[in-house]
Amino acid sequence: MKPFNGIRVIEASKTLSCAIAGMLLKDNGAEVVKVCKPNEIFAPLDRGKLVVTDSNENEIGQVIQRSDVLICDGTDKLVERLGSEHVQKDPSFLFILLETPQNVPYELLDVAGNALACAYERPIGPPKFHPFPVAFVLQGIFGACALVAGLIARKRFGTGQKIVVPLENAGVFAQTLIATQKMGIPRGFLPLQMVASPFMGVYPCKDGRFIYLHIAFPEHNRLFLELLKQKGVTEGLVESLDKAISFQTRKDPSKVRSTNEAKIIRRALKRLFSSREASWWEDNFAQKVCCVRVRSFEEWVSETLDTGDFVDIEDPKSGKMRVLGPLVSFDCNDQSSDISPLEMVKAQEVLQRWETKENPSNTKPSEGTPPPLDGMKVLDLSRVIAGPMCSRLLAFFGAECLTIQNPSSLDWSLLFHILFGAGKKSITLDYRSEEGMALLRRCIEEKKFDVFLQNWRSPDVAKRIGLDEQSIRKVVPQIVYVHINAFGDKGKFASYPGFEQVVQAVSGVEHCYGEGRPRLLPIAIADMGAGALAGFGALVGIYHRLQTGEGCSVRVHLTTITNLLQVRQLDRKNARNDGAKPRIVRCLDGYVVLGGTSEVPWIRMLFQKAQEVERKFGGKYFAIRVNPIKEVCLRLANHKEEALRVRKVLYDGIKKPVAFVPIPISMAKSKVGERFLTPVRGAHTKEFLKELGVEAKEGAGVIEYPKEMGRLRYAFHAIRWAWHAIREKL
Known part of the structure; x- marks a missing residue:
C-alpha cells in the first residue's frame, strides 16, 4: 500500500511549483485532481492526475469540501477564498498557498518568478537571463515537504492547518550562497577564490567538445595526477602541470595559493585536455575523479533512458510523449509501474467519486501543536550541501538532528556548515579509524535513530564500512534510511562521483546557460533541491512508518533536479510561444x-x-x-511573519554578523523553525563522547573558522580573485 492511499488532493494552479507538489503526492498514492484552464495543462508534470477544465463556483466549493488537501498558487482568488474559509471550518483540512506573481500571462510565469525571486543574480556582474524555473522548482519541493509534515502533524496531533511558501523567500533561499556574499561574508572566507580555481572548470578538447573538471579535495588531486601517468598522457604535459601546483595548493585545490599560480595551472590544463577527445577523458577518468563530457539536455536524456528518470507514455492530448519518472525512490513503494497519462474529467465525475469524506478519527480544533517531528531523532553522516540541507529541513520540522562529520578545516566545507547547520548538534569524529567507528556504532545502538542519512557515492561505499541499510536495520529495524548521491544507482553514470557543478555539466544545464561555451549556473539548485527532495522522502518514510510500523529506504539523486529545471523541453509539441526571447x-x-x-x-x-x-x-x-537580492533580503528582514525574516545574526566563533536565510515555510499551527543557530563545527563532540563514557578535554573536536583578515587586506584579495574569475571563467 502506498503511504497516501485515500488522501484526496485538489491542485488549483497554473505554476510549476504546484504541479511538482501535486505530482510528488500523486506518485505516493494520493488521488490528485487538477483544476485549471485548458492551456495551463502541463503533461510532463500532470501525468496521472485527474484534470478538470470546466467547473463553476458551486462545484469547486463542493470538491474542496470533500478533499483532504488544497494546493493553490493564489492566481485564482475564488479558490484561495474557498480554501481559506474551509480550513477554518474543517479541523482536518490542509490548505497550502504557494505564492506566485499576479497578473502575469501563463507563458511568462517562469520568467516573472525568476525576476521577482532573484534567480538571475550572479556573484559578480549584472544578472544573466536563463530559462530554468529555479524559484518555482524549489518552492514546489518545499511545498511538498510542508504538506507531508502537515499530514504527519494531523496524524500525530489531530489538526489540519494553513501553510504558506512565499516565492520570494524560496528564491532567496536558492541563492543562499550569493545572499551571504552580498550581505557581508566573514572576512576569513574568500568564496571567489574557489570560484576562480582552475581545478573547477570547463576545458575545450581536441574534438571541439568540452570536458568539466572538478577537484575539491587533496586526495582527488593526487588521484588525478596518478591517473594521468597511468593512462599514458604525454609526459611533458603531465610534468608541466605537476610542477605548477604548489605545496599549499596540493593541500586544498579549491584554494589555489595565488592568481598567478592559478593562471599557470589553467594554461597547463588547457594544453592537457586539448590533447585528447572529450569522450576519451570521460571514459578513462570519470569513474575515479570528477571529469565528465559536457552534454546537451537531449544527449543526457538519450543516455539515461534505462534509469527510469524518464518514461514514455501515450498522452490523450499530445500523443506519445516523454515525461519525468518518480522523483524519489522508495523500497516500500514501487512508483515506476504507475506512471500513466493524465485523465480529463468533469467536476461532477469527481463529486461522484468523492461522495463522502471521512475525517481522521483524532482530528480536533487546535490553536497550536508541537512540531510534526517532535521527539524524533536523525543521524546525519553527509557533507557538502545536499545532505546537510535535508537534515536542516528535518530539524526545522522538529527532529533532534545529530550531524557527525570527519574533522575538516577546508574553507568551503566550513562555510557550508555555517549555512546549512542550523538547528543541528555538530560532532566531529574520524570514523575511518577503528576507534571512531566503534563509537559511531555504539551511538547508533543506544540512540535508536528514526532517520539515518548519508550521501556517499554508491551503496557499495556504505556496505564496505558496515553502514549500509541492512547493517543499520539489524540494529534499528524501523529506521528510515536516506541515501543521496549525484547520479542514482542505475545506468552508466551510477558509478561516477559528482558535485553540483559536475551534475550541471553532464545533464545539459551548463550547455544551455553558456549559450555556446558551457558555463556554470551560479546557483546551488541541484544540491539544495536534492536535499529538500530527500527531506520529502524522509517525511514520507516517517508517515509510512506511522501507518505500518515499518521502516523504508529512500533514494534521491541530484540529476533529478536538473531534469526538473529543463522539464519544459520534454513538451515540445505544446511548447509555449513566448514571442521574442526575453x-x-x-x-x-x-x-x-x-x-x-x-x-x-x-x-x-x-x-x-x-x-x-x-x-x-x-x-x-x-x-x-x-x-536585486540585497534589496529583497532587506525587505524580507521586515516580513510580517518573524519566522520568514532574513536577518543578520552573530554565530558562535564568528565576530561579524552574517545573513541568515530561514527555511521558507510558514505553518499556522505547528511550531516549526530553526531552534538554534549553527554551532561551531564539533561544538557537541565532548557532550557526545561523555554520553558514550569517553572522557574528553574542553573544546575537543572543535574546528575553528578561518582567521579573519583586516578590512583592506581582505578587499585587496577579494578584488584580485574577482577580477581573475571574471577574466578566466565568468
Whole structure:
C-alpha cells in the first residue's frame, strides 16, 4: 500500500511549483485532481492526475469540501477564498498557498518568478537571463515537504492547518550562497577564490567538445595526477602541470595559493585536455575523479533512458510523449509501474467519486501543536550541501538532528556548515579509524535513530564500512534510511562521483546557460533541491512508518533536479510561444526583463527608471523588474511573519554578523523553525563522547573558522580573485 492511499488532493494552479507538489503526492498514492484552464495543462508534470477544465463556483466549493488537501498558487482568488474559509471550518483540512506573481500571462510565469525571486543574480556582474524555473522548482519541493509534515502533524496531533511558501523567500533561499556574499561574508572566507580555481572548470578538447573538471579535495588531486601517468598522457604535459601546483595548493585545490599560480595551472590544463577527445577523458577518468563530457539536455536524456528518470507514455492530448519518472525512490513503494497519462474529467465525475469524506478519527480544533517531528531523532553522516540541507529541513520540522562529520578545516566545507547547520548538534569524529567507528556504532545502538542519512557515492561505499541499510536495520529495524548521491544507482553514470557543478555539466544545464561555451549556473539548485527532495522522502518514510510500523529506504539523486529545471523541453509539441526571447536590459536604477519584442531601445532605457520601463512596455509586451537580492533580503528582514525574516545574526566563533536565510515555510499551527543557530563545527563532540563514557578535554573536536583578515587586506584579495574569475571563467 502506498503511504497516501485515500488522501484526496485538489491542485488549483497554473505554476510549476504546484504541479511538482501535486505530482510528488500523486506518485505516493494520493488521488490528485487538477483544476485549471485548458492551456495551463502541463503533461510532463500532470501525468496521472485527474484534470478538470470546466467547473463553476458551486462545484469547486463542493470538491474542496470533500478533499483532504488544497494546493493553490493564489492566481485564482475564488479558490484561495474557498480554501481559506474551509480550513477554518474543517479541523482536518490542509490548505497550502504557494505564492506566485499576479497578473502575469501563463507563458511568462517562469520568467516573472525568476525576476521577482532573484534567480538571475550572479556573484559578480549584472544578472544573466536563463530559462530554468529555479524559484518555482524549489518552492514546489518545499511545498511538498510542508504538506507531508502537515499530514504527519494531523496524524500525530489531530489538526489540519494553513501553510504558506512565499516565492520570494524560496528564491532567496536558492541563492543562499550569493545572499551571504552580498550581505557581508566573514572576512576569513574568500568564496571567489574557489570560484576562480582552475581545478573547477570547463576545458575545450581536441574534438571541439568540452570536458568539466572538478577537484575539491587533496586526495582527488593526487588521484588525478596518478591517473594521468597511468593512462599514458604525454609526459611533458603531465610534468608541466605537476610542477605548477604548489605545496599549499596540493593541500586544498579549491584554494589555489595565488592568481598567478592559478593562471599557470589553467594554461597547463588547457594544453592537457586539448590533447585528447572529450569522450576519451570521460571514459578513462570519470569513474575515479570528477571529469565528465559536457552534454546537451537531449544527449543526457538519450543516455539515461534505462534509469527510469524518464518514461514514455501515450498522452490523450499530445500523443506519445516523454515525461519525468518518480522523483524519489522508495523500497516500500514501487512508483515506476504507475506512471500513466493524465485523465480529463468533469467536476461532477469527481463529486461522484468523492461522495463522502471521512475525517481522521483524532482530528480536533487546535490553536497550536508541537512540531510534526517532535521527539524524533536523525543521524546525519553527509557533507557538502545536499545532505546537510535535508537534515536542516528535518530539524526545522522538529527532529533532534545529530550531524557527525570527519574533522575538516577546508574553507568551503566550513562555510557550508555555517549555512546549512542550523538547528543541528555538530560532532566531529574520524570514523575511518577503528576507534571512531566503534563509537559511531555504539551511538547508533543506544540512540535508536528514526532517520539515518548519508550521501556517499554508491551503496557499495556504505556496505564496505558496515553502514549500509541492512547493517543499520539489524540494529534499528524501523529506521528510515536516506541515501543521496549525484547520479542514482542505475545506468552508466551510477558509478561516477559528482558535485553540483559536475551534475550541471553532464545533464545539459551548463550547455544551455553558456549559450555556446558551457558555463556554470551560479546557483546551488541541484544540491539544495536534492536535499529538500530527500527531506520529502524522509517525511514520507516517517508517515509510512506511522501507518505500518515499518521502516523504508529512500533514494534521491541530484540529476533529478536538473531534469526538473529543463522539464519544459520534454513538451515540445505544446511548447509555449513566448514571442521574442526575453532578455535582461539595463535601466537607470537596475535591470528589467523584457519579452515579446526584438526591438529594444538600449540607449534610451539607460536613462529611464525600471518602473517607467515596466509601465511603457508592460502593456504591449512584457516587462518586469529584476529584483536585486540585497534589496529583497532587506525587505524580507521586515516580513510580517518573524519566522520568514532574513536577518543578520552573530554565530558562535564568528565576530561579524552574517545573513541568515530561514527555511521558507510558514505553518499556522505547528511550531516549526530553526531552534538554534549553527554551532561551531564539533561544538557537541565532548557532550557526545561523555554520553558514550569517553572522557574528553574542553573544546575537543572543535574546528575553528578561518582567521579573519583586516578590512583592506581582505578587499585587496577579494578584488584580485574577482577580477581573475571574471577574466578566466565568468
